[in-house]
Amino acid sequence: MRACLDAMEARLADLLQSGLDTGGTDAAAAFSRLAEECEACGLHTGRALMDRLTRLLEGRAHALEKEDAPLLDALFEAEGYITLCRERWQETEIRRSWQRSQKKWDGTNETEGGTHR
Amino acid sequence: MELPQALRAALSAADEEYLTALSNKGTVNRAKKDLAAARPVVQRTGEASVTLSLGDTVCTIAAPLGSSTCSCPSSAMCRHRLTAILWLKEEASREAAPPAAPSPEAGPAEDLTALLAAFPTDQLVRQLGERRVSALVQREADGEGAAIREGSAVTVELPWVPATVRFIVPLAHSSCTCHSRSFCVHRAEALLTWQLRRGAVTPEALLAASRAASGSEGSRREICALVQEALADWMRTGLSRLPPSARDTAERLAGLSHVGGLPALERCLRRLHGELQGYFAHSAAFRTEGLLRRMSEAWRLSDALRRAGDREAAALAGVFRDEYRAAGDLQLYLLGLRAVDLPSGYAGTVYYFWDIRKHRFYAYRDLRPTFYEGRRRPERAETTVWELPGTLRQAWNCRVNLSGARLSGEGNLSATAQCRGTLLQKCPPGTVLPPSAVMEDFSSLLPRSRPGRDELRRLALLRPARGERQAYNQVEQRFTLRLLDGMGRDVWLTVRYRDWERDVVEALEKLAARWEQAPGLRPVFFGELYREAGRLCLYPIECFWDWEGTP
Numbered sequence: 001m002r003a004c005l006d007a008m009e010a011r012l013a014d015l016l017q018s019g020l021d022t023g024g025t026d027a028a029a030a031f032s033r034l035a036e037e038c039e040a041c042g043l044h045t046g047r048a049l050m051d052r053l054t055r056l057l058e059g060r061a062h063a064l065e066k067e068d069a070p071l072l073d074a075l076f077e078a079e080g081y082i083t084l085c086r087e088r089w090q091e092t093e094i095r096r097s098w099q100r101s102q103k104k105w106d107g108t109n110e111t112e113g114g115t116h117r
Numbered sequence: 118m119e120l121p122q123a124l125r126a127a128l129s130a131a132d133e134e135y136l137t138a139l140s141n142k143g144t145v146n147r148a149k150k151d152l153a154a155a156r157p158v159v160q161r162t163g164e165a166s167v168t169l170s171l172g173d174t175v176c177t178i179a180a181p182l183g184s185s186t187c188s189c190p191s192s193a194m195c196r197h198r199l200t201a202i203l204w205l206k207e208e209a210s211r212e213a214a215p216p217a218a219p220s221p222e223a224g225p226a227e228d229l230t231a232l233l234a235a236f237p238t239d240q241l242v243r244q245l246g247e248r249r250v251s252a253l254v255q256r257e258a259d260g261e262g263a264a265i266r267e268g269s270a271v272t273v274e275l276p277w278v279p280a281t282v283r284f285i286v287p288l289a290h291s292s293c294t295c296h297s298r299s300f301c302v303h304r305a306e307a308l309l310t311w312q313l314r315r316g317a318v319t320p321e322a323l324l325a326a327s328r329a330a331s332g333s334e335g336s337r338r339e340i341c342a343l344v345q346e347a348l349a350d351w352m353r354t355g356l357s358r359l360p361p362s363a364r365d366t367a368e369r370l371a372g373l374s375h376v377g378g379l380p381a382l383e384r385c386l387r388r389l390h391g392e393l394q395g396y397f398a399h400s401a402a403f404r405t406e407g408l409l410r411r412m413s414e415a416w417r418l419s420d421a422l423r424r425a426g427d428r429e430a431a432a433l434a435g436v437f438r439d440e441y442r443a444a445g446d447l448q449l450y451l452l453g454l455r456a457v458d459l460p461s462g463y464a465g466t467v468y469y470f471w472d473i474r475k476h477r478f479y480a481y482r483d484l485r486p487t488f489y490e491g492r493r494r495p496e497r498a499e500t501t502v503w504e505l506p507g508t509l510r511q512a513w514n515c516r517v518n519l520s521g522a523r524l525s526g527e528g529n530l531s532a533t534a535q536c537r538g539t540l541l542q543k544c545p546p547g548t549v550l551p552p553s554a555v556m557e558d559f560s561s562l563l564p565r566s567r568p569g570r571d572e573l574r575r576l577a578l579l580r581p582a583r584g585e586r587q588a589y590n591q592v593e594q595r596f597t598l599r600l601l602d603g604m605g606r607d608v609w610l611t612v613r614y615r616d617w618e619r620d621v622v623e624a625l626e627k628l629a630a631r632w633e634q635a636p637g638l639r640p641v642f643f644g645e646l647y648r649e650a651g652r653l654c655l656y657p658i659e660c661f662w663d664w665e666g667t668p
Contacts, residue, residue: 013405016412019355021191064177064186068349072416075352079413087568093651094563101605 002089004041008034008050009082012075020060020068028057043085049078118208121165127180128206130269136202138270138283138292139183140194148199157204169201176201183290192353193298229271229286234317236288236308242326244305246369250327253306254313254320263310273307278362282307295360299350302365337430340377341423344370344386348416356396356405364393381435382422385415391459441523441531448473449517450549453643453659454510456617463487466500468509469576469643469658470517470530471550478576481509481530503538516541516549528573546641547665555580555641555664559606559653566646566653575646579608579655580639580664586629596622598629600642600655609654610642621657628660638662 011034015027032054038046056071120128136145161168166179174197175188185198242250256262256277264274271284280303284291293303312318347366351359371386389411395403422433449470458464465484472479483500499508503519518539523531555578556562565575581600589596594614601607614622632638641664644655 009406009409013409016352016409017356017405019358020353021193022355024190061190062188064188066192068192068353069345072345072349072352073420076413076416079409080417083410083413087648090648090651091563094648094653097651098560098604098606101601101607105605 001041001043001085004034004037004043004046005082005085005089007037008046008078012079012082015075020057020071024057025061028054028061031057045081046078046085049074049081053078118159118212119162120167120205120209121163121180123165123180124167124178124205125209127182128202128209131182131202131206132269134272135182135269135285136199138272138285139290140199140292141294144194144196144199148196148203151196151200152203152207155200155204157201167205169204171197171201178202178205181287181290183285183287193296229269229284230267230315232286232288233271233284233308233311234315236312238309238312238318238323239326241305241309241312242323244300245302245309245327246372247327249302249306250309250323253309254323257310257313257320262314263307265311265314271311273310275303275306275310278303278306280360280362284308284311295362296354296358297350297360297362298353299346302362302369337377337379337434338423340370340373340379340382341419343373344382344415344419345423348412348419351412356408359396361397364390364397367393379422379434380437381433382415382418384435385411385418389415436526441525441529441533444522444524445520447479447519447522449479449519450546451509451512451515451517452478452546452550454513455658457484458487458617459484466510468500471546471554473516473549476551476554477528478573479524479528479530480573481532483509502532503536505538505540507540512540514546515543527571545664545666546661550578554578557582557602558604559600559602559608560604562608562646562653566648568648572645576658577644577646577655579642579644581608581642582639583636584629584632586633596625598625607653608646609649609652610644610657611649611654612657624660625657628662639664 011027011030014030015023017023031050035047035050035054038044038050052074053071056074060066060068060071131139133145136148155171157169157171159167159169160175166177166185168175168177170176176185176198177187178185178198178201182202183194185194185202187195187197189195189197245253253262261277264276266272269285273282273284274280275282278295281294282291282304283293284304284307291304293301293307295301295303297303309318309323313320313323347363347370351363367386367390371383371390374380374383374386389408392403392408392411394400396408418433422430425433450473452469452471454466454468456464456466463484464487465482468481468483470479470481471477481500481502499510501508503517505512505517518541519530520537520539521533521535523533523536525531557580559579562577562579565577567575579600582603583601585599585601587597587599596612596614598610599607600610610625612618612622612625628640632640641661642655642657643659643661644657647654647656
């Protein structure tokens with residue numbers, strides 16, 4: 001999941017670097033691939049956001065009159081979503097790491113001739 | 118070929134200067150080259166436009182020429198549209214042109230002059246602010262103002278930026294070398310300079326108007342629309358082509374938010390300004406992802422503020438940090454202090470107090486804005502407040518009683534003159550703070566470290582069972598000490614080496630060495646919790662070797 005979040009954020013950052021006018025078409029294809037990755041990781045909202053971005057970017061490429069507000073809404077919503085997912089992932093990782101340490105700690109105490117309790 | 122009359126007139130009036138103003142010289146030259154190989158096919162001739170295909174792209178050329186469209190991704194005037202315009206211009210000139218009806222699109226320079234003179238000066242003054250207007254008037258008085266050339270386009274060069282603005286009819290299609298699509302500050306400066314030179318406004322009237330405008334408030338929705346317009350503009354242009362004036366735009370918008378009573382948005386924009394400063398200063402710490410996060414925050418907040426009703430908007434707008442309420446008498450203990458240099462544009466010292474009765478942390482922040490100064494002042498005066506007999510730094514680990522104290526909602530103490538302080542004796546923190554304030558079980562720290570919580574709510578006192586010093590990270594210039602509780606749960610004490618953190622890193626290195634020699638020691642760490650890379654981390658503010666003993 002972390003790799004998928006990193007990839008999404010990196011792609012959004014690339015788009016900011018190049019700008020919608022220059023990097024929009026390439027980004028649409030990349031977001032389409034990321035939508036599938038999101039689904040594989042269980043990030044259903046992520047998939048919906050990536051699909052929305054793909055649709056809007058493809059539409060923009062062929063539109064004579066560029067209307068960017070919905071695209072920017074989707075883009076910044078995706079960034080907000082990544083931040084939230086990352087927060088949740090961080091919390092899960094910390095808990096997991098503590099559980100591992102605790103198991104190790106319990107194991108060490110048991111092998112040293114019974115627990116301290 | 119039969120061309121609509123308005124389009125024919127616009128094409129005949131569009132000389133190279135006009136086309137350059139519509140896009141830029143490079144694109145015009147490229148279009149001229151493309152024209153030699155181009156085989157445009159006219160698909161349709163409408164009442165006011167001509168649609169033609171050029172290879173894979175389809176262009177619709179209309180009057181005024183700036184409103185022409187193209188199926189390529191570019192939202193600016195692209196080479197396809199210019200090629201099509203040049204081709205149509207050639208076609209039109211081949212035929213005997215009927216007498217062109219006067220139209221605003223194809224008008225002579227007088228129309229442009231009239232448009233520039235009629236542009237509301239008040240609007241320009243509001244956009245620029247008092248500081249820029251004063252500087253502009255001063256430059257004109259010193260004879261160091263902009264260079265102006267007039268023809269089918271009015272070209273204004275601003276050497277102090279540097280930027281070149283080209284005005285054409287209609288003004289919305291004018292261009293600036295900063296690549297901004299919106300009416301940027303350079304356009305405003307250029308137009309105001311032109312109005313001054315032409316005598317459309319006098320320097321005295323301009324200065325008076327700027328002073329009056331500096332006190333007026335823009336409406337919430339106007340400010341939010343301006344923020345979103347700027348962000349959309351940057352996103353379209355891309356960071357690699359973003360002009361350095363984007364920093365000024367962020368600062369100006371933060372100022373507007375301040376005047377407009379939107380403190381949360383102001384803070385958002387100050388942080389964004391800090392990120393942009395990092396980018397343009399080529400800071401090694403700059404990350405595009407960080408800037409994107411700041412832009413996202415600003416966009417979502419301004420969008421929510423724009424859509425909200427008055428009551429909801431008041432909650433979203435937040436409160437200014439200097440809005441303090443009476444807190445009566447407080448019994449405090451100065452636990453620690455730290456120097457800060459915030460990306461939001463403030464620097465100084467933060468003093469952390471413990472409320473002995475309410476068992477919570479407060480802070481007194483002696484911060485000054487750095488965003489109006491070219492660089493920080495090397496030496497700063499020590500903080501003296503509440504009529505205490507000495508500096509606040511000298512009150513470290515002392516009890517301080519305040520009468521008539523004022524507190525902000527976030528827990529920041531005011532330096533109000535109505536508040537009087539009494540300095541009591543220095544004493545060990547362990548004799549003032551209850552044992553329950555010191556965490557020996559780290560599991561309770563996780564909820565406190567949640568991102569987005571106020572800094573004061575992320576403060577913690579930790580007494581680890583042991584510590585493991587990590588190798589100094591030479592690449593990231595980072596000192597790390599792993600603190601473990603009795604059950605093996607860890608918190609990572611991390612400090613990145615910076616100029617103002619040198620003393621902190623040196624003190625921590627000594628501490629770690631001493632702890633290795635005497636592992637039985639039980640130091641207490643006071644710091645700010647945060648999460649990073651799947652770890653719970655602590656930024657240290659103070660470390661107490663002997664919590665219950667002499668500080």
